[in-house]
Amino acid sequence: MSKLLEFNQVSYWYKQENKQLSILNNIHIEFEKGKFYTIIGPSGSGKTTFLSLASALDIPKEGEILYEGKSIKKIGLSKFRNKYISIVFQSYNLLPYMTALQNVMTAMEITGSTPVNKKLFAFEKLESVGISEKQARQKVLTLSGGQQQRVAIARALCSQADLIVADEPTGNLDENTADDIIRIFQQLAHKENKCVIVVTHSNKIAGVSDIIIELSRGGLSIVPNKQNLQKNLLNRS
């Protein structure tokens, strides 16, 4: 399988007073389409920083990030954000006084998504994440947290980007709603061949992902996924 996104010998640090706080230390990792990745690690280990680099909200201090083999700096950071990546924030970042449908359609304008029937396309994306036509016509303000997160995912899907990143997308949700949201991410990877990268504190979410990446002390390691290991062993026997 070909790599979609690659961190090539990337280092990142923050300046705090006169000191340098090293967050990522010369890391290398590749992400492919069709896979669901989770990023785990203790608080302060750099998960959000990693995601801001992956989504071109910030740039590495050293090394480079490549998309389909091309430096995202060369692609252009804002072009990369608008066309090649969809970001789902924990805080949803929706426009509260607009309807769910208007939120999705506004994002389509911004990302230049041009299906023949924009409204129908937006309804389809909302329906695919479990938002009914009636809910789509409601102001976002009147929807529950779980419904708002679904709208945020639908909005991310309208750009048709292959790469979807999410920072703690289930942080504010109850367990059942969180399970639904995670199922949506799994389907996006496995049925729609997207590359999905999710930062999480939840072992449960990490347990259902294809690849778990742990950040710790500036380094990165792939954690063996016990559930997947068991699945593989069962398939072999």
Ligand SMILES: Nc1ncnc2c1ncn2[C@@H]1O[C@H](COP(=O)(O)OP(=O)(O)OP(=O)(O)O)[C@@H](O)[C@H]1O
């Ligand atoms: N703009 C900034 N300036 C200086 N230091 C920062 C800045 N942003 C983050 N940091 C520090 O960098 C470290 C990594 O932060 P980051 O938010 O990436 O960690 P995280 O793993 O996502 O944490 P959490 O799980 O608590 O959300 C932390 O020690 C944080 O205090």
